[in-house]
Amino acid sequence: MRGRPMGMRKSAVLLISAVLLAGCSGTDEAAPPPASSPVAKPATPTPTPTPTPTHRKLKPGAKGPDVEELQRRLKQLHYDPGKIDGKYGPSTQMAVWAFQAVNRMKQKGTLGTSFWEALADPEEPRPMAKKREKDRVDVDLKRQYLVVYKDGAPRLITHISSGSGELFCTEDRGCRYATTSTGDFRTGRRFSGWETSPLGRLYNPIYFNGGIAFHGALSVPRDPASHGCVRMPMHIAEYFPDLLGANVPVHVRRPR
Template identity: 35%
Template sequence: MASVIHRGIHRHVIKYLAGTVVVTLGVLGFPAPVSARPRSLHPGDYAKLVERLQERLRELKFSPGLVNGYYGAETQAAVWAFQKSQGLVAQDKVGAETWRALADPRQVTPLVPEGRPQRVEIDLSRQLLTVYRRDRPLLISHVSTGSGPYFCQYGYSSSTLTPAGDFRVAKRARHSTVDPMVTMDEALSFERDPAIDFTSGLRGGLMGVGTDLAGRRPGEPLIPAPSQRPTSGCVRIPAHVAEWLFRMVVVGEPVYVRSGP
């Protein structure tokens, strides 16, 4: 009987010491071994694990909002952006596949590697926006692209679709309403630089959600007539991301809009 008790005590001591090592390694900044797979997280969760998620997303240049342990809309937008950047399906949870990607993420592939060092890239196919400073991604965000006539009612756009091409950041358009459903997003507007040849930045035609100006399906090349060429466009971005983004970019900065790598 005494030997059984001793074995039980030994097991508890070993577990305690192992836990101490794990905690100590984490405090010292070394990657600590994980004894169990992190549980899945969902919108509405409030936990220390959510705080770890938020810290990791921020470290990887995604904006989860406040690091407060609450899985709200701002954290969800950052999770979507991260999942899409890794080739995963954007979903309302952080499961095993997303945790693995967070532990060993793939590097962001530039859409226009020869572009200006200070630039904004918009991937229409994945609905992702990346802000580059000195050719390094400093902010990655989920965006919504144009698909209807009222898409840019709080921005500037000459098309109901978000057009592909080379543009410049336009002046920030402020909301004229206090409707909370509207103010959850802001518009990043951009306009075409007349000095840039339209066809040089087209790469695969005018692309967007739905059909293009000629009624063709997305992905089919098109060189529109001059009267049809959109001179401006926009994407919607989460409001909390907008506050960060508009501190980073300036009016006239290059915006490269593509349909994917």
Template identity: 40%
Template sequence: MSEPFDPWQDESGPEHAHVPWHVQWRSTMIAALVFATVVGIVVYQRDHRSQSAPLTTSTSTTAPGVCGTPNQAITCFSQSRIIRRGDRGEDVRRVQQRLKDLHFDPGYIDGLYGGDTIMAVWAFQGVVMKRSKDVMVDFVTPEVWDIMRGDVAISPRRQPGTPQHVEIDLPTQTMTVFQGQKLLLVTHISSGTGEQWCEEVTIDPGEEGNKTKEPIKKGICGEAKTPGGIYRFYMRKLGQRESKLGTMWNPVYFNFGLAIHGAMQVPAQPASHGCIRIPIFISEYFPVMVKYNDRVYIWDGVKEPEEYGSQPPPWDKDDPNYTTTTSSTSTTVPSTPRTTVPKVTVPPATTPAVTSTTAG
């Protein structure tokens, strides 16, 4: 059967011939069908996209970046808890890895939030967050993690002519090492307490105050101050050293016996006799990062280093009350060979025995 034909009469005729309803409304029906088809395609595509790529909501305050790339924002993972000493987990491992990528040293990346990682977190708070030693905390909040995984840039405050230089900031208890504009290391430190002290000290040959070939003991009084100013490295020693300022590990000297050296105890607050303590595991490689005559800048929070120049530390003096004599009731302890472990002082038998270790 052929398709229906529209039998229009000639326009001169009195009227048109009868037109069936399906013919009369055909154009309208076709238009409606086309519209419905287009709408159906759009709805299908939208629903298909929704099913294949579910909508995600990010709680991060940082811009998107490449996960795990040094100096880029890590937005792959958020943090839902406060990480405290002794905590374990993948979030701890991410904190450690991020600190390592940014040239802090958290120690082993093992997922355990311990002392080495806490010292690196202190340094991060000081250098990046500009927190002073008085407001630093031992834990990592989600807010601190968001800053840590964001875009972090650490630039030198000075650009001297030496290949490397060190910047020490006493208010934040931090130290940064640069090679030109390139950041090599950021670490927590502990500097001089500013207090007066009098102690019996052991001084190894070659240290300030001992020009002999044997260790000597004497009573010394001094002021535990780390002066601000500009200095240069002039000497280094390998291993454990005993000086007027205490026990040092791999010291690199910059100011009349003051040195940057490793120590077993590097607390959040100043604790030394004037030296710059760094974590002992960092002191294993720090000395090879710098050379003789490389410059050291120290900010004390009062003046710029250039305003001080190269001021010496406070001069120590002999303790007027020190004596090497002992009473007849004292017990003599046989001497033992020197070892590389911290020394143990045994007092006279008439008093309780106390073990003490003093670092510079």
């Protein structure tokens, strides 16, 4: 049998080589996956800021829900504003005075932002004496408020009006200054209802220093105005004798 021409042999070799190469690098083999694109993270929503509660400015004579909220908060903090009725009357005003005094605030007629902030985060009354009996009364003559403590905690904080410091005269006792003496005393004699004294009428008086008493009065101004007794609002004097027992320590001071 005659052999194939040399040209045909070379063509066959080239064809076989091409087939073998196609078996290693041909398109039949799966191509590597393309590099994955970075996945975008979902945007974090911006938190909505909690709105700060706002209250309208209040002053005596105001009415409405803000006044009722004020009264409820004062009551919660043991300042007695009287009836919770949404009316900013004299009883609420005296409770506000006491709160401002304890928190060392100016006793402004209009309650604004600073007052509402203090009402949300109030200060505790400062003790008047080193000896701090669990049941006692602390009287601050400089800031005109008293605190009744029961079991070591404030049970009542109220505005008062103490001795004016002015000179006055009576027929039987001559002339003297209207002062409320500082010191440590104890509650003693008491009277139910109106008692008439040489210097005026006292409602539900509880005496703690001779003729000096805690008592209700029809007039309890912001400043000291009495002959020496400690005046308090009438709505508080109604139940004050039930709150304050006999022989209870009373600390009267004029702190800085």
